[in-house]
Amino acid sequence: MNQRFVDELATHLPKNARRGEVVRVAERFRVGRLEVVTREASKLDPFVKYLFRCEDGAAIEAVRIPLEKPGRFVACVSSQVGCALGCRFCATGRLGLSRNLEAWEIVEQVRAIRRELPKGSRVHGVVFQGMGEPLANAERVMQSIRVMHDPCGQAIEQRAITVCTAGVPGGIRKLAASELRVRLGVSIAAARREVRRSLLPVEDANPLDEVLAATAEYVRTRGDAPMLAVTLLGGVNTSDEDADAFGRLALSFREETGVAPRLSIVTYNPSEGDVFARASDEELRRFHDRLSRFGVPVVRRYSGGGDVGAACGQLVGREQAQSSSPLPASNPG
Numbered sequence: 001m002n003q004r005f006v007d008e009l010a011t012h013l014p015k016n017a018r019r020g021e022v023v024r025v026a027e028r029f030r031v032g033r034l035e036v037v038t039r040e041a042s043k044l045d046p047f048v049k050y051l052f053r054c055e056d057g058a059a060i061e062a063v064r065i066p067l068e069k070p071g072r073f074v075a076c077v078s079s080q081v082g083c084a085l086g087c088r089f090c091a092t093g094r095l096g097l098s099r100n101l102e103a104w105e106i107v108e109q110v111r112a113i114r115r116e117l118p119k120g121s122r123v124h125g126v127v128f129q130g131m132g133e134p135l136a137n138a139e140r141v142m143q144s145i146r147v148m149h150d151p152c153g154q155a156i157e158q159r160a161i162t163v164c165t166a167g168v169p170g171g172i173r174k175l176a177a178s179e180l181r182v183r184l185g186v187s188i189a190a191a192r193r194e195v196r197r198s199l200l201p202v203e204d205a206n207p208l209d210e211v212l213a214a215t216a217e218y219v220r221t222r223g224d225a226p227m228l229a230v231t232l233l234g235g236v237n238t239s240d241e242d243a244d245a246f247g248r249l250a251l252s253f254r255e256e257t258g259v260a261p262r263l264s265i266v267t268y269n270p271s272e273g274d275v276f277a278r279a280s281d282e283e284l285r286r287f288h289d290r291l292s293r294f295g296v297p298v299v300r301r302y303s304g305g306g307d308v309g310a311a312c313g314q315l316v317g318r319e320q321a322q323s324s325s326p327l328p329a330s331n332p333g
């Protein structure tokens with residue numbers, strides 16, 4: 001029996017519950033644990049990157065991101081071991097998919113980060129932007145959100161949880177049909193279809209039009225502005241045509257749904273031997289200014305932790321390269 005679980009359970013049951021009762025409950029339920037392999041604090045910013053080992057030996061990553069308000073953090077979590085979508089600029093995409101994470105393995109990333117927070121701090125929000133496509137593992141992701149939100153779990157507001165997808169219309173609809181009230185983010189990569197196809201192979205199976213149609217349905221049931229994000233890759237998706245196409249896409253989305261999406265442009269953290277580069281400051285400024293002319297809210301997001309491989313999959317990729325034990329064989333669950 002897991003002694004840690006018994007002790008932890010004892011703190012949640014009524015004060016007058018006897019030790020024997022606690023042990024009986026613990027005997028009926030099993031609790032797994034993720035091992036923290038490394039935690040790397042960035043020297044550039046207050047990001048901390050975690051590498052976890054699952055019970056079957058699989059390696060996954062999470063990132064602790066500070067918010068402006070002192071003592072508040074966001075946990076960026078993984079939803080799969082690897083990813084099948086193969087986005088060209090993503091280190092996780094290069095690993096391929098090993099398996100889906102269980103709901104408890106997702107929650108455990110948040111708990112592990114919370115355990116190590118400075119006194120008086122808390123995990124305010126969660127973003128599904130670590131390894132994996134969360135909506136390809138929609139049921140377990142939704143179950144993990146229920147647990148995170150539950151007052152007996154992590155008591156995290158659903159509105160502080162963002163599910164980011166590279167484009168799985170069926171998963172977006174599943175989320176829309178659920179009782180959950182989380183925020184939705186969609187990685188556009190490029191609004192021009194030929195550029196998007198060259199970056200996101202999933203464009204062939206799930207064209208952007210279908211992804212946006214499902215996103216529009218989500219918005220109609222929620223009334224909530226989705227975030228549409230583009231990660232800027234130097235010389236690849238940063239042209240004036242790309243900025244204009246993104247702006248037009250935002251306007252037609254607003255026209256169709258009555259809700260203006262929140263546009264997000266993100267800096268890129270290249271990994272070792274990467275064929276893509278971070279967009280220059282000039283490219284970033286020009287893209288932002290051009291996009292702003294469309295009158296839709298645009299935020300520039302800083303992709304932090306560049307020195308600790310904080311972009312998803314970079315740490316696992318590095319660990320795999322250094323380790324003789326590969327990730328476990330495919331088990332899509």
Ligand code: SF4
Pocket residue numbers: 082083084085086087090091092093094130131132133166312
């Ligand atoms: S960006 Fe996200 S969806 Fe694309 S390969 Fe990486 S983990 Fe998968």
